[in-house]
Structures are given as structure tokens and as C-alpha cells.
Amino acid sequence: MTESGKPILYSYFRSSCSWRVRIALALKGIDYETVPINLIKDGGQQFSKDFQALNPMKQVPALKIDGITIHQSLAIIEYLEETRPTPRLLPQDPKKRASVRMISDLIAGGIQPLQNLSVLKQVEEEFQLTWAQNAIISGFNALEQILQSTAGTYCVGDEVTMADLCLVPQVANAERFKVDCTPYPTISSINKRLLVLEAFQVTHPCRQPDTPTELRA
Amino acid sequence: MTESGKPILYSYFRSSCSWRVRIALALKGIDYETVPINLIKDGGQQFSKDFQALNPMKQVPALKIDGITIHQSLAIIEYLEETRPTPRLLPQDPKKRASVRMISDLIAGGIQPLQNLSVLKQVEEEFQLTWAQNAIISGFNALEQILQSTAGTYCVGDEVTMADLCLVPQVANAERFKVDCTPYPTISSINKRLLVLEAFQVTHPCRQPDTPTELRA
Incomplete structure (x- = not known):
């Protein structure tokens, strides 16, 4: 989270997995900051020491939220669904x-x-x-x-x-x-x-x- | 489900995804029948017409349960967790x-x-x-x-x-x-x-x- 308490999404514009999470955040009206991780520039910024400490899988997306860092897009979406249930992204049945x-x-x-x-x-x-x-x-x-x-x-x-x-x-x-x-x-x-x-x-x-x-x- | 009402697991002994589901069924004490799908024999039984009708992805596992067929091992496990919550396989927090x-x-x-x-x-x-x-x-x-x-x-x-x-x-x-x-x-x-x-x-x-x-x- 930023000092303002906003979640931080580590994202790459073209990553389809990042896009999934961006849609979830938008649908649920969650305000967040983007930290771009360029998967191509500098041989791939996901391989930097700083980013590896955040996600050892060296992949985007990763979301810092509520004091934790979650990676794997579906795990992130399921967490958002459980903690910010409206509007729901999983049916009731x-x-x-x-x-x-x-x-x-x-x-x-x-x-x-x-x-x-x-x-x-x-x-x-x-x-x-x-x-x-x-x-x-x-x-x-x-x-x-x-x-x-x-x-x-x-x-x-x-x-x-x-x-x-x-x-x-x-x-x-x-x-x-x-x-x-x-x-x-x-x-x-x-x-x-x-x-x-x-x-x-x-x-x-x-x-x-x-x-x-x-x-x- | 079989006529006796037991769930049917389409499984291959060596498939790691099938094994995940077998463990979930065992932990939750759910009695089931196994229909083996040999991924190597006959050029791969997952490619048969009958099995493709069941799972168009031509993969094991698939589970027939409660009148539906679910594939993708984690989707199956999440369904079992929601419908047979004891013992739980996801923490409360x-x-x-x-x-x-x-x-x-x-x-x-x-x-x-x-x-x-x-x-x-x-x-x-x-x-x-x-x-x-x-x-x-x-x-x-x-x-x-x-x-x-x-x-x-x-x-x-x-x-x-x-x-x-x-x-x-x-x-x-x-x-x-x-x-x-x-x-x-x-x-x-x-x-x-x-x-x-x-x-x-x-x-x-x-x-x-x-x-x-x-x-x-």
C-alpha cells in the first residue's frame, strides 16, 4: 500500500494476467496506484532484485493490499471478492x-x-x-x-x-x-x-x- | 453420479491433477467411483468421443457430482469445499x-x-x-x-x-x-x-x- 493507503498494482500494460486484475479493481471501484513492470525493457524488469523480493515467480501482476502482497491473478481476484464483495464476480449458486x-x-x-x-x-x-x-x-x-x-x-x-x-x-x-x-x-x-x-x-x-x-x- | 448416487471421478493413476482431487475426496470422506482414463493407451483415451463430450479439454480429472460435471482440478476442489466444508481445505482468514x-x-x-x-x-x-x-x-x-x-x-x-x-x-x-x-x-x-x-x-x-x-x- 502507498502511504495514502491505496493498493499498489505491479502491472504491465500488455500482460493479460495484469489486465484481469485491473478489470476486477475497476468493477469493484477500488482506487489503486500502478507501478509498471516492463517485461521487455532492461532485459525484463521482473528480473530485478527488488521485484523478485516481491514476487519470486518474477511475473506480473502482484498486488500490495491490506498489508500483504498477493500474486497469481486468480488468487488476487478471489481475495478481492472475499474482502470487497460488491459487485460480486462469483455467482451465489x-x-x-x-x-x-x-x-x-x-x-x-x-x-x-x-x-x-x-x-x-x-x-x-x-x-x-x-x-x-x-x-x-x-x-x-x-x-x-x-x-x-x-x-x-x-x-x-x-x-x-x-x-x-x-x-x-x-x-x-x-x-x-x-x-x-x-x-x-x-x-x-x-x-x-x-x-x-x-x-x-x-x-x-x-x-x-x-x-x-x-x-x- | 452412478445410479447409487456416488460421484464419479475420471482419473489417471499418474496424473498429478487427478491426484489433487483424489486427496480432497479422501480428506472429506466422500465415497466415489473411479473411471480410469488411460492417457497413453489407444493413443490416449481422453481423445475418445465419449470423453470429449464430458470434458472438451480432453484432460483428467473430471468429476460428475450433484448432477453436474466439473473439470479443472482447483475448480473441483473449490466446489467440494463450498458444498462439503468439513474438514476445510481453505483457512478462515x-x-x-x-x-x-x-x-x-x-x-x-x-x-x-x-x-x-x-x-x-x-x-x-x-x-x-x-x-x-x-x-x-x-x-x-x-x-x-x-x-x-x-x-x-x-x-x-x-x-x-x-x-x-x-x-x-x-x-x-x-x-x-x-x-x-x-x-x-x-x-x-x-x-x-x-x-x-x-x-x-x-x-x-x-x-x-x-x-x-x-x-x-
């Missing part, structure tokens, strides 16, 4: 909560980790795009099918949930990696409906304190 | 719950997905072992440091939590991939204390209905 967590874990554990920067660096450069596309396509094939039975206006029913916070940044990654999303009409239409919401707009990678001028919108 | 989820996500999202069978298949055979070792070592370096501030007898304090359900199967994977665990005294000693508990013993990969005779113990 345990079966619907299970759907939300299943979709969130599918994206946060089954797709994103396979196409993130640190993993792609381990793949030969000429295969990186295909590698990332394969991870996303394989996950989206499953996700499209699952959403067909869980979705209403959004991923699970008609309320914005943690699953939606995972969906939008992952679709943005899919677009960056030039994945054709026409085979995923459910994913695409939910994404479209979410992108017009204010909390998704103000937290968008193109509107962050650390967004380079040429990528601003 | 939200800050400690955050630690449990952070450690669980670090393993379930930050280590395991990078060293699982389907990913290793995409890596050239001669690099597979190094790839898996790198994922585990990089995660364990972080985890060892985190546990130094969260651990008591187990990962977070002195009660068995969801984090412990992730730790033990991941250490077993580390051993399978010949990772030297001496640089991780905290991980190793917690693992040792957990392995003697009944719920970890009866659910061990060497004691499952689908464990091949030569691997039984």
Missing part, C-alpha cells in the same frame, strides 16, 4: 461458481501459461507463432463448447464474472497471435459485449500509464 | 486463503501445465527432460521462497490446505523428471510430512484401480 472457476482455470492454467512470453522464449523463433496459436486454438475449441452450455449475456449467465475477466484478455492475445476467431462465435460475441463495458475499456492495454505512445488509443 | 490460492495457482498454473504430457509431446524428444526440469526448477525456486514465509507444519500454517494437495503430486513429478530437490528443504520437508497422512497414501498413484501391476506398492 455453488454450481454456477464451479462453472466460473472451471472457465477461469481453463484460460489461466490451460491456455495463457503456454503462450506467455517466458515460455515462447524457450521455443525456436520460427515456431513461436505456431506454438502460441496451437495453445490458443486447442483451448478455444474446448471453451467454445463449454460456453455453449454456460453462457447467457456473458460467460456464465447474465452477470459479469471472474470468467469474463479471463476471457477478454485471452481473446486479445488470440488476436495478437493472429488466431482466426470465426470458428468461435460464442467466444467472439461474449467478448464483443464485454468490451463495451466501462471497466473493460478503462483497463484496456491501450490505455495504461505504461502504454507506449504509438500503441495508445 | 482471507489473507491465509490468499496464500493458499497463490501457492495452488503457482503449481497448477505456473508449473504443471508446462511439464504435462500434451506439452512435452510438442517438444523435440531430446529436449523433453530439460524442458520439464526447467519448468519445475523455476517454479520450485519461487515456491521455496514463498513457503519460507507461509509454512508451518504444512504449506500454509499447521492445517492441510488445497496448497498441500497441489504440492505433493508436483514433488512426485519432480522426482519422476529427476529434479534434484536438495535445494528445496522447505518443500521437501513439508512433502515428507504430508506423505505419511492417510489421505495422501490411499490416493497415491501406486495404489489406484488403474495402476499397472509393475508400479503397484
Whole structure:
């Protein structure tokens, strides 16, 4: 926390995991300060001694709040949900909560980790795009099918949930990696409906304190 | 559910994600039936039409319970926790719950997905072992440091939590991939204390209905 008591989010404008948390903070109306961690500059600021002391996984996001530092985006969102329950990001019904967590874990554990920067660096450069596309396509094939039975206006029913916070940044990654999303009409239409919401707009990678001028919108 | 009303766990004896759920079921005293899904036989039974209808991600575990099917191990465990709260696998204090989820996500999202069978298949055979070792070592370096501030007898304090359900199967994977665990005294000693508990013993990969005779113990 800052001296003013505001939470501090260690974030990178383009990180999809950071974006998830930014949306949660925006939806819940939590005022916070951003400390940008540039994953590329200076060989990666996440590798600095100071940041490693904060998050030994050397990853963003990390959130300093209530005297503790939490990393792992879903753990952060679950903590915000338990301590700042309004508006809720998990439905009341345990079966619907299970759907939300299943979709969130599918994206946060089954797709994103396979196409993130640190993993792609381990793949030969000429295969990186295909590698990332394969991870996303394989996950989206499953996700499209699952959403067909869980979705209403959004991923699970008609309320914005943690699953939606995972969906939008992952679709943005899919677009960056030039994945054709026409085979995923459910994913695409939910994404479209979410992108017009204010909390998704103000937290968008193109509107962050650390967004380079040429990528601003 | 079976006609008798028992939950059905679709599991593979060696899958670390399946093992997590088996421990949760054992700790909570939930009687269930196992349907083995052999990830290697017949080119991988997870790719069968029947199983894909159940889990489009083509992964174990999946749990049929209370009229729904849940996949993603942590989503399953969170559902069990909400519907069968005793004994609890998440502490009452939200800050400690955050630690449990952070450690669980670090393993379930930050280590395991990078060293699982389907990913290793995409890596050239001669690099597979190094790839898996790198994922585990990089995660364990972080985890060892985190546990130094969260651990008591187990990962977070002195009660068995969801984090412990992730730790033990991941250490077993580390051993399978010949990772030297001496640089991780905290991980190793917690693992040792957990392995003697009944719920970890009866659910061990060497004691499952689908464990091949030569691997039984």
C-alpha cells in the first residue's frame, strides 16, 4: 500500500494476467496506484532484485493490499471478492461458481501459461507463432463448447464474472497471435459485449500509464 | 453420479491433477467411483468421443457430482469445499486463503501445465527432460521462497490446505523428471510430512484401480 493507503498494482500494460486484475479493481471501484513492470525493457524488469523480493515467480501482476502482497491473478481476484464483495464476480449458486472457476482455470492454467512470453522464449523463433496459436486454438475449441452450455449475456449467465475477466484478455492475445476467431462465435460475441463495458475499456492495454505512445488509443 | 448416487471421478493413476482431487475426496470422506482414463493407451483415451463430450479439454480429472460435471482440478476442489466444508481445505482468514490460492495457482498454473504430457509431446524428444526440469526448477525456486514465509507444519500454517494437495503430486513429478530437490528443504520437508497422512497414501498413484501391476506398492 502507498502511504495514502491505496493498493499498489505491479502491472504491465500488455500482460493479460495484469489486465484481469485491473478489470476486477475497476468493477469493484477500488482506487489503486500502478507501478509498471516492463517485461521487455532492461532485459525484463521482473528480473530485478527488488521485484523478485516481491514476487519470486518474477511475473506480473502482484498486488500490495491490506498489508500483504498477493500474486497469481486468480488468487488476487478471489481475495478481492472475499474482502470487497460488491459487485460480486462469483455467482451465489455453488454450481454456477464451479462453472466460473472451471472457465477461469481453463484460460489461466490451460491456455495463457503456454503462450506467455517466458515460455515462447524457450521455443525456436520460427515456431513461436505456431506454438502460441496451437495453445490458443486447442483451448478455444474446448471453451467454445463449454460456453455453449454456460453462457447467457456473458460467460456464465447474465452477470459479469471472474470468467469474463479471463476471457477478454485471452481473446486479445488470440488476436495478437493472429488466431482466426470465426470458428468461435460464442467466444467472439461474449467478448464483443464485454468490451463495451466501462471497466473493460478503462483497463484496456491501450490505455495504461505504461502504454507506449504509438500503441495508445 | 452412478445410479447409487456416488460421484464419479475420471482419473489417471499418474496424473498429478487427478491426484489433487483424489486427496480432497479422501480428506472429506466422500465415497466415489473411479473411471480410469488411460492417457497413453489407444493413443490416449481422453481423445475418445465419449470423453470429449464430458470434458472438451480432453484432460483428467473430471468429476460428475450433484448432477453436474466439473473439470479443472482447483475448480473441483473449490466446489467440494463450498458444498462439503468439513474438514476445510481453505483457512478462515482471507489473507491465509490468499496464500493458499497463490501457492495452488503457482503449481497448477505456473508449473504443471508446462511439464504435462500434451506439452512435452510438442517438444523435440531430446529436449523433453530439460524442458520439464526447467519448468519445475523455476517454479520450485519461487515456491521455496514463498513457503519460507507461509509454512508451518504444512504449506500454509499447521492445517492441510488445497496448497498441500497441489504440492505433493508436483514433488512426485519432480522426482519422476529427476529434479534434484536438495535445494528445496522447505518443500521437501513439508512433502515428507504430508506423505505419511492417510489421505495422501490411499490416493497415491501406486495404489489406484488403474495402476499397472509393475508400479503397484
